[in-house]
Amino acid sequence: xxxxxxxxxxxxxxxxxxxxxxxxxxxxxxxxxxxxxxxxxxxxxxxxxxxxxxxxxxxxxxxxxxxxxxxxxxxxxxxxxxxxxxxxxxxxxxxxxxxxxxxxxxxxxxxxxxxxxxxxxxxxxxxxxxxxxxxxxxxxxxxxxxxxxxxxxxxxxxxxxxxxxxxxxxxxxxxxxxxxxxxxxxxxxxxxxxxxxxxxxxxxxxxxxxxxxxxxxxx
Numbered sequence: 277x278x279x280x281x282x283x284x285x286x287x288x289x290x291x292x293x294x295x296x297x298x299x300x301x302x303x304x305x306x307x308x309x310x311x312x313x314x315x316x317x318x319x320x321x322x323x324x325x326x327x328x329x330x331x332x333x334x335x336x337x338x339x340x341x342x343x344x345x346x347x348x349x350x351x352x353x354x355x356x357x358x359x360x361x362x363x364x365x366x367x368x369x370x371x372x373x374x375x376x377x378x379x380x381x382x383x384x385x386x387x388x389x390x391x392x393x394x395x396x397x398x399x400x401x402x403x404x405x406x407x408x409x410x411x412x413x414x415x416x417x418x419x420x421x422x423x424x425x426x427x428x429x430x431x432x433x434x435x436x437x438x439x440x441x442x443x444x445x446x447x448x449x450x451x452x453x454x455x456x457x458x459x460x461x462x463x464x465x466x467x468x469x470x471x472x473x474x475x476x477x478x479x480x481x482x483x484x485x486x487x488x489x490x491x492x493x494x495x
Contacts, residue, residue, distance in 0.1 A: 280493055281407075281434040282375055283425060283457070286386035287323075288444035288464045291364055291396055293354075294322055300354035301329075304346075310334060322465050323445020325387045325418040326350070351389050362399035365464060367481035369400070376405055378486045381432040383408035385424040385441075387448075390414075407432045420447040422455035429455070440489055446471055458492045460484065 287293045298317055305312050310333050320332045326347040330338035338346060375382055383406060386393055390411040397403050408431040410424050417423045429436045441452035444462040449472045452459040461474035468477055475492050478484050 278438060279381060279432075279434050280438045280440075280489075281381035281383060281429065281432050282440050282442065282489060283383045283385050283428050283452075284442045285323075285444065285448050286384055286388055286393060286396060289365065289442050289462050290368055290384070290400070291362060292464055293358060293396075294465050296358040296361065297321065297354055299357050300350055303353055304350045305333060308334075318466075323387070323419065323443075323447045325412060326389075327418075347389070351392060355392060355395055359395060359399075362396055364400060365462065365480050369402070371481040371484065372402065372405055374486050375489070380486070380489075381407045381434055383410070383428045383432055385410045385428045387412050387418055387424075418447075419445075420450035420454060422451050425452055425455035425457060429457075438493060440475075440492055443474075449474060460492070 284290050287297065301312070301317065301321065312333060321329050327339065327343055330343060330346055372382065384393065384397070388411055390413050393409060393411045397406070397409065408428050410428055412418065415423045415427065425439070425441060426436060429439050436456040439457040441455070441457045441459045442462055443449045443452050443459055444465045446466070449459050449461060453472060459474045461468065461471050461477040463477055463479050476484070476488065
């Protein structure tokens with residue numbers, strides 16, 4: 277059987293972290309007296325990299341040392357808020373076990389910093405189930421650029437056309453499609469109508485199984 281791979285984004289795909297990121301950003305922006313609305317979070321935070329988010333909300337370019345400092349501050353707030361609440365989107369662990377038992381390669385490809393990835397993966401105790409784990413530090417270009425997905429495929433030795441991506445955001449789905457991969461939309465953050473067209477959609481992992489993945493790959 278030829279090798280196939282399932283690649284997961286993290287925020288909103290493995291764990292429903294977005295409400296906790298909102299809390300962290302609210303505290304962070306309040307400190308810096310930066311205005312925000314929930315609509316803005318939806319349009320300009322979910323699935324975006326911190327350089328984009330900071331530049332949008334501060335209304336000026338945020339880069340270099342300043343970006344590193346502000347990003348570290350905000351992400352430390354997030355980890356403090358989330359560290360005792362780490363959980364998965366329902367039935368994720370069962371689905372992951374099924375993939376492994378059926379011989380799939382599995383990977384994580386997130387725009388989040390490595391420290392967030394480490395926190396979630398170790399709390400869920402699934403590092404040994406992942407053949408590749410990539411975070412924002414591992415890429416030059418962020419989603420919607422396909423770099424993180426193409427590099428993940430390369431690391432696990434699987435052709436992009438033999439990969440299925442799970443994503444919840446506009447930029448992430450676009451990255452998966454740009455990589456030439458099949459994409460499953462996870463409706464944890466947005467509705468179908470707010471996202472680019474995917475091969476399949478789920479509300480949680482009870483909506484999918486390995487046979488469906490094989491059908492998507494072979495379709």
